[in-house]
Structures are given as structure tokens and as C-alpha cells.
Amino acid sequence: MAADLVPLTVAAPLVAAALLAALAQFLPRWVPDLTAIVVAAGVTALGVLLTLASRAHPIVYWFGGWRPAGGTALGIDFVVEPLSASLVALTGLLTTTSLVFSWRYFEEVGHLYHALVLALLAGMAGFALSGDLFNIFVWFELMSVSAYALCGYQIHQSAVVQGAINFTVVNSTGAFTLLLGIVLVYGRTGALNLAEIGEALGSRPPDGLVTVAFTLITTGLLVKAGAVPFHFWLSDAYAVAPAPVGALFTGIMSDLAYHTFARVYWDGFSGALGSASAAVRDGLLALGVASAVIGAVMCLLQADLKRQLAFLTVSHGGVFLAGIALLTPRGLAGATLFVITDGLLKAALFLTFATVVRSLGSGDELALHGRGRTPREALPALIFLCCALGFAALPPFGTFLSAALIHDSPGPGWPFPVLAACLAVTSAAFLRAGARIFLGWGPRHDPLLTSAPGKPGEPGEPGDGEPDHGGGGAARGRTALLIPALALVAAAYATAFVPGVAAEFITASHSFEQPRQTAHQVLTGHLPPSPPSASYTPTPGAWTTAAAATAAALALAAVSLRTPGSRPGRLRRVLVPPAKALKSLHDGEVGDYTLWFTTGLLALGLAWTLTLR
Amino acid sequence: MAPYPYAVAGVLFVAGLYGIVSSRNYIHMAVCLTVMQSSTYVTLICVGYLNNGQPPITQGAQPGKPLVDPVVQALTLTDVVVSVVVLALVLALALQAHRRTGSVDPDRLRGMRG
Numbered sequence: 001m002a003a004d005l006v007p008l009t010v011a012a013p014l015v016a017a018a019l020l021a022a023l024a025q026f027l028p029r030w031v032p033d034l035t036a037i038v039v040a041a042g043v044t045a046l047g048v049l050l051t052l053a054s055r056a057h058p059i060v061y062w063f064g065g066w067r068p069a070g071g072t073a074l075g076i077d078f079v080v081e082p083l084s085a086s087l088v089a090l091t092g093l094l095t096t097t098s099l100v101f102s103w104r105y106f107e108e109v110g111h112l113y114h115a116l117v118l119a120l121l122a123g124m125a126g127f128a129l130s131g132d133l134f135n136i137f138v139w140f141e142l143m144s145v146s147a148y149a150l151c152g153y154q155i156h157q158s159a160v161v162q163g164a165i166n167f168t169v170v171n172s173t174g175a176f177t178l179l180l181g182i183v184l185v186y187g188r189t190g191a192l193n194l195a196e197i198g199e200a201l202g203s204r205p206p207d208g209l210v211t212v213a214f215t216l217i218t219t220g221l222l223v224k225a226g227a228v229p230f231h232f233w234l235s236d237a238y239a240v241a242p243a244p245v246g247a248l249f250t251g252i253m254s255d256l257a258y259h260t261f262a263r264v265y266w267d268g269f270s271g272a273l274g275s276a277s278a279a280v281r282d283g284l285l286a287l288g289v290a291s292a293v294i295g296a297v298m299c300l301l302q303a304d305l306k307r308q309l310a311f312l313t314v315s316h317g318g319v320f321l322a323g324i325a326l327l328t329p330r331g332l333a334g335a336t337l338f339v340i341t342d343g344l345l346k347a348a349l350f351l352t353f354a355t356v357v358r359s360l361g362s363g364d365e366l367a368l369h370g371r372g373r374t375p376r377e378a379l380p381a382l383i384f385l386c387c388a389l390g391f392a393a394l395p396p397f398g399t400f401l402s403a404a405l406i407h408d409s410p411g412p413g414w415p416f417p418v419l420a421a422c423l424a425v426t427s428a429a430f431l432r433a434g435a436r437i438f439l440g441w442g443p444r445h446d447p448l449l450t451s452a453p454g455k456p457g458e459p460g461e462p463g464d465g466e467p468d469h470g471g472g473g474a475a476r477g478r479t480a481l482l483i484p485a486l487a488l489v490a491a492a493y494a495t496a497f498v499p500g501v502a503a504e505f506i507t508a509s510h511s512f513e514q515p516r517q518t519a520h521q522v523l524t525g526h527l528p529p530s531p532p533s534a535s536y537t538p539t540p541g542a543w544t545t546a547a548a549a550t551a552a553a554l555a556l557a558a559v560s561l562r563t564p565g566s567r568p569g570r571l572r573r574v575l576v577p578p579a580k581a582l583k584s585l586h587d588g589e590v591g592d593y594t595l596w597f598t599t600g601l602l603a604l605g606l607a608w609t610l611t612l613r
Numbered sequence: 614m615a616p617y618p619y620a621v622a623g624v625l626f627v628a629g630l631y632g633i634v635s636s637r638n639y640i641h642m643a644v645c646l647t648v649m650q651s652s653t654y655v656t657l658i659c660v661g662y663l664n665n666g667q668p669p670i671t672q673g674a675q676p677g678k679p680l681v682d683p684v685v686q687a688l689t690l691t692d693v694v695v696s697v698v699v700l701a702l703v704l705a706l707a708l709q710a711h712r713r714t715g716s717v718d719p720d721r722l723r724g725m726r727g
Contacts (some may be wrong), residue, residue: 134688141695148702155706158713162722165642165706169633172646172699179653179692180626186685187660450726588726590642590719594633 002053006061006078009046009088009125012039017118024111033103036114040095040121047089047125054080055504057527058511058518060131068523073193079131079267079522082508083336087252087259088125090340093491094251094347095121097484098244101351104477105244106467113153120146120248124256131522133182133268134192136260140178140224144171147253150245151237151465159464160240166590167237171224173597178220184213185268194267195519201272211612214269215605218261219597225257227321228291229600231314232586232593235298238310240465243354246306250313251347255320255339262324262332267515277327279611281411283604284325289415291318296425298586300560301579303366303449305353305433306464309346312391312426316342319406319419326411329513329534333505334405337495341398342391344492348485349387349430352380355481356437357466365433366451370440377438379482384434386489392427392553393420393546396538398495401502403549404542420545424552431557442561448579506534618659625652639707639717643700650696654689661685 016039024032053059058081062068066075099117102109123143130136148171152164186192188209189200201210219230226234238249265273265280273280295315302308316338323335357363360371372381393403403423407416435441495501510531511517517528585592629649636642661682667675669683707717714721 134691138691138695141698145695145698145702148699152706152709155709156713158710158722161706161709161713162719165639165703165710165719165722168699168703168706169642169646172703173630173633173649175695176626176649176653180656183653183656183660183685183688192684583726586726591634591636594630598630598634 002050003059003061005046006050006059006080006129007063009043009050009129010122012042013118013122013125017115017122020118021112021115024114029109032111032114033099036118037096037099037103039118040092040099042092043121043125044089044092044096047085047087047092050080050085051082051089054082054085055508056530058521060522060525067525068193068196071196071199071523073132073191073196073523076135077131077193077522078126078129079195079518080129081512081518082504083332083512084128084259084263086336086340087128087256090343091121091124091128091252091256094248094343094488097347097351097488098247101247101354101481101484102244104481105354106242108467110153113150116146116150117245117248120150120253124253127260128256131194131267132192133185133194133197133264136264137175137179137182141175143253144175144224147245147249151241151249153242153245154240154465154467157240157464162588163236163240163465166233166588166593169590170230170233170593170597173594174220174223174230176220177216177223177601181213181216181218181220184209184216188213193522194264195515195522197268198271198515198519199523201269203271203274205275206272206612208609210269210272211608212605214273214612215601215608217264219601219604221257221261221264222287222321223597224254225261225317225321226254226291226314227287227317228294228314229596231291231295232596233590234314235307235310235586236588238313239304239306242465242467243350243357246309246465247347247350250309250350251343252339254313254317255343258317258320258324259336259339262512266513267518270513270515273612276612279608281325281327283607283611285322285412285415287604288318288320288322288325289418291315291321292419292422293318294582296422297579297582299426300429301448301450301583302429303364303446303451305356305363305365306350307450308429308433309350309353312429313346315422315426316346316391319403319422322415322419323406323409326406326409327513328409328411329506329509330405330409330536331411332509332512333502334402334407334409336509337405337502337505338399338402341402341492341495344488344495345387345390345399348383348488348492351485351488352383352387352482354466355478355485356380359478360437363464364451365436366444366446366449368437369442369444370437372438373440376478379479379486381434381438383482383485383489384430384438386493388427388430388434388553389550390489390492391430392424392550394550395543395546396496397493399492400542400546401496401538403546404538405502405505405536407542407545408536408539416545420549421552424549424556427550427553428556428560431553432560435557435561448576450583502536503534506536507531510534618655618662622652622655622659625649625655637718637720639703639710639719642719643703643707646703647696647700650692650699653692657685657689657692
């Protein structure tokens, strides 16, 4: 029964998007709003249903009934297993929330907005579920093209044009790289189906072509995910996306690319690269830890709230990649749970920023110094605090459980303290911003922080990428705008208390990492044995590390709020030059970003050519 | 299959990449993206090509001669569609950049940096 519903996850939003694109201009505003919300809520429900239905074994759906014959895939399939399905549910939930928010948020919205959001939703759902490598590329492009258009939605502002162009050019470069990798794999195996590729590559040690193809595919997906050094476009683009769209980008879109990478690795390449898994692990861990560290440092050095969140996305994406890179069920389970809990918090915070920007007139924490010190801002302040503490893996809530799973995974021990420190640093950035805005603590100026050029805006002016709105309407419907954000925070915190959630994710990850069983099911329809059930309680070490991370976040926020005069001069002199150097790399030049992309591609290729054998 | 088509694809990819890295004009950048994407068309077609093959049309095909792979041709068509969409978007954005600043030079259009 559930199997018949699989295509609806992409068909429903695509059909609704097509209808709305054709008809929305003739309809009153509430019709497209309501249609889009109903469809997105439907996808959420489907995602939850499929997560529950696929717990015993994955659901394989062949479009048009083109089943494989003699071990050769003729059609295109969706492979639904709990991890992908739960990410589809998250995508649906965030899209629903974002649409509910935009109903009140946009006073006027073009008639294509809803169609684009639904196309983005379909693209993300297909990207998460597709079991065919070329089909993954097509969903990747559908998702990206809708995202480019949505990112540049407030096109009359020049920062928005620049952000959208950088996004489009760098992501397209990544897409071509991905496609080249796919073509090389097809040339070698004659297959596009992931299960069939896995069977065809077998367990022979990888040769040059497989290494090159794997590097190209990895790079293509990491560009989308925003891993260092492919992340430069991300801060330009996410900082100018309108809030409801930005919440989708930062909440799920980046992280989906990591998840798809994990699927491509396990289903397609894990056999061939199995003997070299230590080299794969080290390469990915290096990228993950680099992303976590550079993202966290850059996050702390920003004064603009949306840019802070963009760099937080890079940093926490690195944590996700590191979790995947451990190549263990616990690592993958923790990473996926982290995407869900952290994604809910990031989306909630992005929506809260939008209301803060609207009522206080700026998205810059220095410009907003003390402006939020009114009872009216108590609710946004509360959401700020909850999200910031959630980012630091505050025990015993949702993000803690995910981080604890990564901590308790077998594998090298050195990455976890670094990742926990990065979580603490990103959390400190938001604790600092919240204290500055809502409590008026700390100095009004800080030369270490990147601030928006020009004078701070007056209340009522739109921030970069945000829509204009009628003056004087700042306070109207604010609580209604904040309810979706509050709901997301509550969901993120409550995830840890769903009975057996960690064990379910470990079980699902265990089957995820048995690609031969899945391939057998995909190609012959033979159901795999039920996975062994797991159990999990966080170890004392995980509790201690997470508590230390929370404490460190509070301490670091306090340190960074001290006035410059009272800070030791030597420490400042030591800190300023490297901070400036790191910032100067993020220069908004798409040419430079492409050069970094090329460098990263060559470095990864070289490293894996030398080590994968 | 001779290696020349792959060399052509490599040259197109690197030329497009170099163009984007050094571009001072958004229209030029859009063309470079298209050049880069052309390398994927060439790779796709030559992966499916067979020496002495015939077009993948079974009606009236000569017996005994192999057909070239029709899958990659379908993939190339999909790829072309994708490239048109991306090109249209970049050009639309370049047009907006020109409206904002009177120029299509990336340096004239500055968002926040650092």
C-alpha cells in the first residue's frame, strides 16, 4: 500500500506547481497559499508514513512498472529507506512552515513564488529518494534551478543579484562535475542504477577511472552541500535569500547533498572502495573538520545575522560530513538525526531573524545593539536563546542525542572534541548576538566583526533580500509570524524524547550500510532479512563533552562581549591579522570561488589517486 | 574508440573553467558556463559511440552492424534542456545587474564581503 504512494512525494508538488504557474495570476492570493500549504503538508505526512513503513525493509518503486529483468535495471526507481524518508518528511515540514510564514510575511508575492517553492520541494524529495544516478542529477538540477530563482527573488537589490549569480555559477560548475563523474561511471559499468553500479563495480580494487569518477561525483555533491573549500558561494547566496526561502536552504537543502553523497558512496562505490575505506574516511573527515572549523570561525566574525547563519550552515554541514565519514552505523545515525534536529533549529532561527529585521530595522547585531530591550521582543529573544543553546548540543535535547551518537561511534577519536568545539563556537556567536540585541550587553563597535556597509537602517526598512512592506505595519501579526518558528524549536527539542528514536536510526543506518542486500532487493525483488534491533543510551563521555560544549559556548559569548578596551591588547593583535586574512578569502568574486573549487577538486583527486588502491 | 573526443571534452572543460575564473563580464561568464557544459555533451556522446556503429533506430537498421547506445543520447538531450534553463537564468541575472549598476562587470556589483 505504502509503495503505491511513493511517486506522490514528487508528483503532487510538481503537478500543483504546474497548475499554480498557469493559474495563480487569475486567482485570489489565498488560493495558491492554501494549495501550496496543503500539498507541502501532504508531502510531510507521506514522508512520515514512508519512514514508518520502510522500517522493516526498504520500499523500491519502479516508475511506469519497468521492473528490472535479469539483474539489469530498465526503468528508474525510488529506493525509500527510513533515513531518506525522514529527510523527505523534514523537507515537507520545513516547506509547510515556510509557506505558512510567507502567507503573512509577504504582503505581495509574484504569482510564480508558490510554484517555485513547490518545484524546490519536489526537487529535494526526488534528490533524497532516487535510486538512479542520472535521475539524481536531474533532481539536483531541478532543485538548484528553483533555488537560484528563489534566491534572487527580491531582484531589485544589487546584493541579491550578486548572491544569486555566485550561487548559479558555482553550483552549475559543480553540477557539470557531478555529471562528468556519472558519465564516466556509466562508461565503465553500462549502468545508471545505483544498485547495478554497485554490483558491476564489485569488490575489485578501484582503478584510475573509478577514482576519477568518484572524485568528480564527490566534488559535485560537496559544492551543493557547501563543504570547505567549495562553500564560498553559500554565504553570499543564503544572506540574500528572502527569509522563508533561506529557512529552506539552510534547514535542509545543503544537508541533503551530504545525505545523497552517503547513498551514492554506500550503494555505488562501497564495494570497490571497501579495501581503501580508511583513505575515503580520512579524506572526508579532513573536509568535514575543515568545514566545521572554518565555518565556525567565520560565523563568530560576522555581525550580520543571516551571514552568521550561513556560516553556521557550513560549520554544521562539516559535522554532518564527519559523521558520515566515520562509515559506521552510529556515525551515520547521529549525522542524520543531527540534520533533522539542527535543521529545525536553523530554519526557526532564520524565520525569527526576518521578524527581528522587520520590527527593528536591521539584521546587523552591532546596529541593533540594545534595540530589542523591550517586552515586545521577549518571544524572539527566547527563540534566539533556545536555538543558540541547541546548537551547542545542550543535554539532553535533540541535538545532544545526535552529537552523542557521533561521539560514541567507533573510529578515530580526535575529530569529536574538534567538532564539539565548533558547535560551541557557532552557539557562542548567536548567544553573543542575542545578548547584544535583546539585552544591550557588550560594546556597540567591534572591529573584528564584518558589518554591513553604510549606516544602520531605520525600523521599517527591508534587509538584503527581504521584501518591502508597508510602513507602520511592523508590529502587526508578529506573534502569528513567530508561531511557526516556535513550533520548529519545540519539535527539535522534543525529538530526543521520542521513545527509541536513536535505536531506530541506528537500525536504519545499519541496513543503509549493507548495500549488497539493498542491491539484491532492488534488482531481484528478494526482501532482505529484518535488520537486528539496536539499543542506545549516551555514554558518560558524551554527556561530559556536550555539557562542556554548552559551558564553553556561554564562556566564549561572555568573552567576546567584553569591551575592546578591557581586552588584553596582545591577544587582539594576535587575533586580528589571521581573522582579516580569512575574511579576505570570502571576497564575493565568483572567479576566485571557481579557483578555489578547482584547487579543491585537484587536491581531493590527487589525495585519492595516491591513497585509493 | 580513439581518445581524441575525451581530449576535446577535457579542453572544453578546462577552457570554460579558465573563462569563469578570469571573467570580468557576466555575459562572458554565461558563455563560459555553456562551453564547460559542452564538455559533458561530448563525453556523453563518445561514451556511447561504437566504431562502425549505426544510429540507434531499429526500423530499417542494417543487420550485423551494432547500434550506438541510445541512452547517452537521451541523457544528452536532458543535459541540453538543463543548460538552456541555467543559461536563461544567468542572462536574466546579468540583465538585472546591468539595470542596477549600468555594467555587467562583477566588480561593480558588490554585496557584503568578508
